[in-house]
Amino acid sequence: MRLAVLILLTLAACGGGNRADAPVASKSAVRISTASGPKANQLFGAKTTPSHQSPAPLGSYAKGCLAGAAQLPESGPTWQAMRLSRNRSYGHPVLVSYLQELSAKVAANTSWAGLYIGDMSQPRGGPMTSGHQSHQLGLDADVWLLPPRRLDLSRAEREKLSSKSVRSKDLRSVNGNWTAEHMQVLKTAAVDPRVDRIFITAPAKIWMCKNARGNRDWLQKIRPYWGHHYHFHVRLKCPDGASGCVTQKPTVAQLSKGGDGCDKTLNWWVTDALKPVKVDPKKKKKKRKKKRGARDYVMADLPGQCVGVLKSQ
Ligand SMILES: [Zn+2]
Numbered sequence: 001m002r003l004a005v006l007i008l009l010t011l012a013a014c015g016g017g018n019r020a021d022a023p024v025a026s027k028s029a030v031r032i033s034t035a036s037g038p039k040a041n042q043l044f045g046a047k048t049t050p051s052h053q054s055p056a057p058l059g060s061y062a063k064g065c066l067a068g069a070a071q072l073p074e075s076g077p078t079w080q081a082m083r084l085s086r087n088r089s090y091g092h093p094v095l096v097s098y099l100q101e102l103s104a105k106v107a108a109n110t111s112w113a114g115l116y117i118g119d120m121s122q123p124r125g126g127p128m129t130s131g132h133q134s135h136q137l138g139l140d141a142d143v144w145l146l147p148p149r150r151l152d153l154s155r156a157e158r159e160k161l162s163s164k165s166v167r168s169k170d171l172r173s174v175n176g177n178w179t180a181e182h183m184q185v186l187k188t189a190a191v192d193p194r195v196d197r198i199f200i201t202a203p204a205k206i207w208m209c210k211n212a213r214g215n216r217d218w219l220q221k222i223r224p225y226w227g228h229h230y231h232f233h234v235r236l237k238c239p240d241g242a243s244g245c246v247t248q249k250p251t252v253a254q255l256s257k258g259g260d261g262c263d264k265t266l267n268w269w270v271t272d273a274l275k276p277v278k279v280d281p282k283k284k285k286k287k288r289k290k291k292r293g294a295r296d297y298v299m300a301d302l303p304g305q306c307v308g309v310l311k312s313q
Contacts, residue, residue: 040297043310044126048087051124051312055093057137057238058125058305060246062294065306066125066138070096078103078114080151082144082158088119088128092138094239095120098194099141105188110181113151116163118142118231124309126302127294136294137245139238142231143189145182166204167229172270173203183208189234190218196237196248197221201229202269209262219260224269244305 050069058064069090074081079099081089091099103115121138122128134140146163153161166178186208190198202224212219225233238245299307 037298037300039127039295040299040302040306041127041129041295043299044122044124045129047122047124047310049123050090051309053309053312055138056305057092057139057242057245058309059137059244059303061134061137061140061235061248063127063297063302064125064136064246065302065309066090066092066121066136067305067309067312069121069123069125069138071123072096072099072117072120075151076100076103076114078107078151079117080114080148080153080158081117082161083118084155084158086119088122088135089117090123090125090138091120091141092236092239092242094194095139095141095236098192098234098236099143102143102189102192106185109188110147110184112147112181112185114148115185116144116146116148118144118163126306126310127297129295133294134235139236139245141234143185143234144231145177145229147179147181163230165229167201168203171203171274174207178204178207180211183211186222186232187212187218189232190221194236194239195221196235197223198235199223199225199228199233201225201227202266202273204229204232205261206266206270209260209266212260216260216262219262222261224266244303 044065050071051067053067055066055068055070057066070093072079072081072089072091074084074089099115099117099120103117106112107114118141119131119135120141121135125136125138127136132140144163145166146161164177166174166182168175182204186198186200186204189195198221200222205219205222205224208219208222235248238247299310
């Protein structure tokens, strides 16, 4: 049972679907359609190129789409995009610049050659046919926790190479793959004012809480979450002037602590959260019926402008 629960939670891991990090709902975004019709993830998943529109994130992180996406070049002096076959290296231009700049800083200040970049968004954002609940606006990106030693990987190597987990087998601490330089990378990523939050496995945050010196404000942006021990997930704020982008509400912890989140609630992730959950089978059934994920959405669930994004040349 414990395993099953963890798997379920891990599957949702790259999302904004958890309570604390759920996106702020807008009127259009909360409307759940009962209409039948093609699934939005199939429609967006079939698009292979961005729309010819001005860049605009439309909707919320786990229910929206992206007009006028930019593509992260497959390789650069300090990065490589991984798993090219997925065609998920698109984002708002601000995200593309952010990743390029972050990788350059990492290469300059650590022993890492740069960064391996995992999934960003589909060419027109939107819900995906597999994986993430979020990553729909072009403002989310997964960055591998594997320190790149070389940045000349072939396409085939980028399909085959795997990242390495930084978490111990008992899920309670970091393992030998985690280094002080990982914290430096995370800190560099988090201090950027464009960043809203970063998801990473709780043991990594616990380690950073114990070991971070100097100004610790950046730790507030580091959010413990299930999964995220092979990569961390950066989420940017809505860019200036992006009126169709629904910003995310600060979490309770953020408001009440105003600090680094290195408190008792953090320990919950490696203690009580790992205890087996007793679930009443009847209740579970009811709950499951109500819950619809990003993969169930039809176009009517998304902001109206996403129809235009889909139709655009
Ligand atoms: Zn992610």
